[in-house]
Amino acid sequence: MDKVRWGIIGCGNVTEVKSGPALQKAEGSELVAVMRRNGALAEDYAKRHGVAAWYDDAEALVNDPDVNAIYVATPPGFHREYALLAARAGKPVYVEKPMARNHAECLEMIAACEEAKVPLFVAYYRRGLPKFVEIKRLIDSGIIGEVRFVQTTFLQTMREDDGQEQPWRIRPELSGGGLFVDLASHTLDVLDYLLGPIGEVKGFARNQSGQHQVEDIVTTSYAFESGVMGTGIWSFNAFKRSDVTEITGSFGKISFSTFSDDIRMELANGQIEEYAIPYPAHVQQPLIQSVVDELRGIGKSPSTGRTAARTNRVMDELLRDFYFPQQS
Template identity: 75%
Template structure:
């Protein structure tokens, strides 16, 4: 069976440990080319990671006949452009999260891939991690009974930005928003995986610190199509760092963090189950393996363009009024 031969567009920090080595180590997968606009940095990455080819133009990588799948690891501002180019070339696409800057760009990407007959995947890699598979098994088995609601809180201390160039994650023209888009997208997507799609969304987005132009507090109430209700608060100018999710059912609750490794289940009868399920060394590898398996006809990926676009829609609903006002 022919291997999946990947080319990376944008071989920056996220590809150093999380994804690049995973493309090389997944069964039936090879990393054959990388691209970065700075050719010297692309060459350096290729040398350090043992990759045969490097480019400084995306089009050259996409049209390399040795590349039969493209991984877009740039900031979100470029996801749509490179996805459309790869789709036109007839090559499957794996794109970093969030899928794009907004839901409209996601729809363009979906349409282009559908028209070209190529699959589109998104790097919401928590869908592939054993920890979340365990949580989903608990929920699906009825371990905590009928699910009533979920509540999520993420706190971070303020990142000083005065007199500094803002990281791209805090430049809406590149990322689609602030840290909410970069970090809360993981939580919203994994809740979609665990509890199904979110329907109606209401909330507020504000900037309280006044130290930059992007949102630093977002609160939300949302209703899943299943009838479960959710609430969330994401504050990036808090006194401390915290990350918690609780799914409450008729018989108990499951507690976990989006970015940690612990899972705790408490039942009404007093039973407590606490587990630590470590992340793999290359955190994207389980999802990449599922994608490679699907491309080779022996499995199915839990993260697709269709599922990822739903998360962008939810974020658009929460941020729309904030960005209209600035």
């Protein structure tokens, strides 16, 4: 296609800065329509962002002849439904992360898009950010030697419960789990990008605080298909915040935060380098540009339905004994 003309289903907070403006600023891309079930909010978004058309019905947006690609920016509980709607209309689809509530839904989405011969992309935008592209370059260069193991520690303090309706991120029927699904998916996908697919996974998920009916701590040990080993802990009931992933090789290690811009490299010869690669103003723009380029036949995107589904499979394994103990 000469130009990608996007329609957004679910123009909520994630689309205000992270992605919506990026759809407009990417070369060969234009945002032409938005949809939200609350029509007044859809109209408001369209006016503020200079979008020509707005809808309160997803099917109407998908069938708009001026729209030739769909961005699904709803909570994960609706991703499958709208991806299948886009596939039936023969339109490429870009879905927010995590790809769906579980791996089974991911496979349905992949099958529908492949049958309809339409591309399926997922908004794991760190695969396009200069910071993580640089980390991958360093690993692939061999500067830290052969990668041996990975360690992730992610801690958050317990969020205050204000008595209001629980946000979708801690409602499994909408998100697929708790904050682990929303936040750990970023790190797990980054590791897939940097080191390849994770194979065998073992772990535990528990609720220690009793505040919500979702997991608030997850621990894991896993093995990449390449033979690299890994461990991780994600706690949302800790005394402080921490976000550190270390990739250790035979000559050194690289440490980074998933959610900030820092990189630290320590080598066996004593050399230490610490620096930051700032995020762009619209963090999804580099990945969106890769999606647009692929749709226009001039490039490839690093984040597809198949790569994203692997992250859902890993999370399913880690959460199975918590949500479906009879199947464990």
